[in-house]
Amino acid sequence: MPLDILSGKFLFSSCAAAKPPSKKMITLLAAGASPSTPPRSRPSNPPSLRPRRVREVPSSPTNQAPRPAVSSASGTAKTRGRRRRVEGEQGVGGGQRWGECVPSTEEASIRVGTLYQNGDPLGRKELGRCVVEWLVQGMRSMACKLAAAELEGDLAAAALALELGSEEGRLGFVIQAQPYLSAMPMPQGLEALCLKACTHYPTLFDHFQRELCDVLLSYQNQGLISDCRATQSWRILNEMANSSQHRAAVRMTSPRPRVVHSRIGVSLKKVSLMQGRIEEFVRHMSDLLRIERDVELEFMQEELNATPMLHDDSDPPKPVEYLVSHGQAQQEQCDTICNLNVISSSTGLGGLHLVLFRVEGGHKLPPTTLSPGDMVCVRTCNSRGEGATSCKQGFVYNFGEDGCSITVALESRHGDATFSRLFGRSVRIDRIQGLADALTYERNLEALMLLQRNGLQKDNVSIGVVATLFGDSKDMVKMAKNNQTDWDESNEPDLSPPARCAFDASQLRALKLGLNKTRPVLIIQGPPGTGKTVLLTELIVRAVKQGERVLVTAPSNAAVDNMVESLPRTGLNIVRVGNPVRISPFVASKSLGEIVNGKLRQFRKELERKRTDLRKDLRQCIEDDSLAAGIRQLLKQLGRDLENKEKETIREVLSDAQVVLSTNTGAADPLIRRSGCFDLVIIDEAGQAIEPACWIPILQGKRCILAGDHCQLAPVILSRKALDGGLGKSLLERASSLHDGLLTTRLTVQYRMHDSIAMWASKEMYHGLLESSRSVASHLLADSPVVKATWITRCPLLLLDTRMPSGGLNIGCKEHLDPAGTGSFYNEGEADIVTQQVLNLVHCGVSPTAIAVQSPYIAQVQLLREKLEGYPGLSAVEISTIDSFQGREADAVIISMVRSNPLGAVGFLGDSRRINVAITRARKHVTLVCDTSTICHSTFLARLLRHIRRYGQVKHVAPGSLDGVSGLGFSQPTLPSIG
Numbered sequence: 001m002p003l004d005i006l007s008g009k010f011l012f013s014s015c016a017a018a019k020p021p022s023k024k025m026i027t028l029l030a031a032g033a034s035p036s037t038p039p040r041s042r043p044s045n046p047p048s049l050r051p052r053r054v055r056e057v058p059s060s061p062t063n064q065a066p067r068p069a070v071s072s073a074s075g076t077a078k079t080r081g082r083r084r085r086v087e088g089e090q091g092v093g094g095g096q097r098w099g100e101c102v103p104s105t106e107e108a109s110i111r112v113g114t115l116y117q118n119g120d121p122l123g124r125k126e127l128g129r130c131v132v133e134w135l136v137q138g139m140r141s142m143a144c145k146l147a148a149a150e151l152e153g154d155l156a157a158a159a160l161a162l163e164l165g166s167e168e169g170r171l172g173f174v175i176q177a178q179p180y181l182s183a184m185p186m187p188q189g190l191e192a193l194c195l196k197a198c199t200h201y202p203t204l205f206d207h208f209q210r211e212l213c214d215v216l217l218s219y220q221n222q223g224l225i226s227d228c229r230a231t232q233s234w235r236i237l238n239e240m241a242n243s244s245q246h247r248a249a250v251r252m253t254s255p256r257p258r259v260v261h262s263r264i265g266v267s268l269k270k271v272s273l274m275q276g277r278i279e280e281f282v283r284h285m286s287d288l289l290r291i292e293r294d295v296e297l298e299f300m301q302e303e304l305n306a307t308p309m310l311h312d313d314s315d316p317p318k319p320v321e322y323l324v325s326h327g328q329a330q331q332e333q334c335d336t337i338c339n340l341n342v343i344s345s346s347t348g349l350g351g352l353h354l355v356l357f358r359v360e361g362g363h364k365l366p367p368t369t370l371s372p373g374d375m376v377c378v379r380t381c382n383s384r385g386e387g388a389t390s391c392k393q394g395f396v397y398n399f400g401e402d403g404c405s406i407t408v409a410l411e412s413r414h415g416d417a418t419f420s421r422l423f424g425r426s427v428r429i430d431r432i433q434g435l436a437d438a439l440t441y442e443r444n445l446e447a448l449m450l451l452q453r454n455g456l457q458k459d460n461v462s463i464g465v466v467a468t469l470f471g472d473s474k475d476m477v478k479m480a481k482n483n484q485t486d487w488d489e490s491n492e493p494d495l496s497p498p499a500r501c502a503f504d505a506s507q508l509r510a511l512k513l514g515l516n517k518t519r520p521v522l523i524i525q526g527p528p529g530t531g532k533t534v535l536l537t538e539l540i541v542r543a544v545k546q547g548e549r550v551l552v553t554a555p556s557n558a559a560v561d562n563m564v565e566s567l568p569r570t571g572l573n574i575v576r577v578g579n580p581v582r583i584s585p586f587v588a589s590k591s592l593g594e595i596v597n598g599k600l601r602q603f604r605k606e607l608e609r610k611r612t613d614l615r616k617d618l619r620q621c622i623e624d625d626s627l628a629a630g631i632r633q634l635l636k637q638l639g640r641d642l643e644n645k646e647k648e649t650i651r652e653v654l655s656d657a658q659v660v661l662s663t664n665t666g667a668a669d670p671l672i673r674r675s676g677c678f679d680l681v682i683i684d685e686a687g688q689a690i691e692p693a694c695w696i697p698i699l700q701g702k703r704c705i706l707a708g709d710h711c712q713l714a715p716v717i718l719s720r721k722a723l724d725g726g727l728g729k730s731l732l733e734r735a736s737s738l739h740d741g742l743l744t745t746r747l748t749v750q751y752r753m754h755d756s757i758a759m760w761a762s763k764e765m766y767h768g769l770l771e772s773s774r775s776v777a778s779h780l781l782a783d784s785p786v787v788k789a790t791w792i793t794r795c796p797l798l799l800l801d802t803r804m805p806s807g808g809l810n811i812g813c814k815e816h817l818d819p820a821g822t823g824s825f826y827n828e829g830e831a832d833i834v835t836q837q838v839l840n841l842v843h844c845g846v847s848p849t850a851i852a853v854q855s856p857y858i859a860q861v862q863l864l865r866e867k868l869e870g871y872p873g874l875s876a877v878e879i880s881t882i883d884s885f886q887g888r889e890a891d892a893v894i895i896s897m898v899r900s901n902p903l904g905a906v907g908f909l910g911d912s913r914r915i916n917v918a919i920t921r922a923r924k925h926v927t928l929v930c931d932t933s934t935i936c937h938s939t940f941l942a943r944l945l946r947h948i949r950r951y952g953q954v955k956h957v958a959p960g961s962l963d964g965v966s967g968l969g970f971s972q973p974t975l976p977s978i979g
């Protein structure tokens, strides 16, 4: 569906692959297909989805279509009986509200964590009646859409068919089902269970099959089609059910290993051993992914349970003013905005569906932590702000300059019932964490499945990479001996013309190894500031020059954009694929949506002109039915032409691209997969990615380079069990210890930090092997001609201790738990000290853009933002959590450690990797604000304090005020001054 592709598919590729049916259409079709239509039966030769359980039923005579086979899930079958009764009473479109299904005690006790999924469809026994009904409803509307599209002779049906039958059939099907399911309110309290079920392919397909059979039969009974088995929809379903992908998916627990081949220069026996290791790895990782997802779902369920829902017996509504100005529990958390109205909707950049909301009564938006790019759930609410259960997912696009409005990019579209419901109603927007992301989970599992099935197949382009990462050291020798691989730098590339900067020996070695086309895997282990980004840019340019097509990925959108930003000057043809809301505006011009829109501008204009003419003609010949029908056909054809043109342009843009960039999970986008294989896959920040996610891009390229640092931030894992099981260990970390370090090269010279800063990192994290380049080893803030030379600007390391030498804590410098219940901490006194230190630096002439403020705690980051917001001159100071600042740098970095308690609890400050990232962002100066008596309880942090005492300065902060010399024109704050 190209229209969807342009206007949403790669934006919200999980949900926009198929347009949800219009409310009218669902009602119409469901009414036609409802059981009130006399005798319902199913065809005798239904898709052979689960052959071992198919029961042949004798055909019914004459006009009656034969009965369908009953699929395996007995629970499902039972549920259908109930659904029919419900439909019989009310009709699908007749007012039944599925979200109102009340679960029995037994059903309510079903936990996602205990739900065992395999290749069998889940039924009532496993999911409970309400969840099954919810699935039935969603799959019915999807089936109606396909069947109706066929009736209309709409090409969309064929497009849908292509998706279903494609290589990514299983994933494609699950993705296509999502908008139909999310349009149905989930049964209250069972949302996590619904989310789990809605990614279980065998369950979804089972329901879809049944519903499509029903709908086609009802058409047949109504005489709309002569034989349901002759329809294209029926054929598609049959093909899909007989496809190897389908068969593999419904047997997921015991996939049959495929015959292995030796194309890699080792014996078949050795290849079988590798296959065994892959299977063990895939089994283990799939289990860990499921455990992690269950924990995510449980978290999400808790979040939802804590959110007040719309009840009929609610208290009398309070005035809107009260809600907006005072807020309620959620508003105090600042991640919810209530009492909004839809003002307008439009199509934005890259075809996004943008909806503008404004606060009722022209009030200002309450203070909020929401920011552009945040994932949100949008739903109607009552006047007390209590939200309904059905919810539309989207992203914050921007905030209005009037302070009263917010624009959200929604994944739902016009004609979608849930979307239509937002109009004229009070709406609330809640931030939802990027948790329980069904698409990511599915794509990770899919990658594992592909690795297991195709990894060692001779037609797999990445066979060399797979063999390297699952073979043993002897295999590596054998592969090299048989000229399958080359691990040396022997294939020395021509390094002229000179690189963009003078590379050191370790960088040059990495460059030469990275350009060796016969080396399947290279790990570039680069401590902070050693030039990984610069080096990767050079590698990409040179790889393209030697004729390679490159796929560049990273775990986060920010890291991908970082790479995109470094490439335009190189003159390469690059395309960034991903959700436009998540793409930085600075690189938007390189996004697929923008490029395609640019190419189609003229075509669209021309088409619009033709449409206007045709509509004019239509108005004039409205009396003449046959002429009007002809014009309508022409209008339809224009729509199809646009779809085809869009599809073709996307294909062209991607296949012409020399470099394609996306996140690791984004690389599973069928648009990328279908654009052909890559010669080289580069994964940046690979230390932050879980291994299954890395396999998504890796399996698409002949060789791969992983760059990162396993001493910086690791992947975020919620489940302790999954973490202990190894899900948090990146491929970068695993591979760097393989084959006696054969795959790895290290960068050893850093070009960022003053030596006093780098020395600490080198000693603590890199066995003393990190050298400082002479160009930066002694640089200080005071070196800049615009910066005043003071004791602060001449000091590379400064410790501001909130604990006085007498042992007493400075007033207000105790930690507090965030009352919003986020589990985060804040420290008011430290926030004041940080504010003052920022002012001090700015007063000395340091540019606000050269200052970064970091804290490990989000509640402290929010507090710091509020404090610094009071100073307009400081708006350019970057304030963020440590995690979101990884990969970036600033001249001066101020870190607020927050923790101050008598127990000496330091929480995740004790994570050496996080502190390593925080300290090593600084080029010339670090200020650490903390209560040393708490912090020193961690031996790792105690060593950091010792290092600062030795190579920097320590000051105890005492109450006081700023010296009144800020020079920025703001009033003097009453803050503790540095003694």
Ligand SMILES: Nc1ncnc2c1ncn2[C@@H]1O[C@H](COP(=O)(O)OP(=O)(O)OP(=O)(O)O)[C@@H](O)[C@H]1O
Residues within 6 Å of the ligand: 501, 502, 503, 504, 507, 526, 527, 528, 529, 530, 531, 532, 533, 534, 535, 709, 750, 751, 752, 886, 887, 888, 920
């Ligand atoms: N050979 C070199 N000569 C001079 N400067 C260099 C060289 N290599 C890198 N740099 C500079 O060093 C700084 C850090 O480089 P870069 O950001 O690429 O490091 P990194 O390894 O990606 O760091 P991190 O892991 O902390 O994100 C940049 O300002 C870059 O321009």
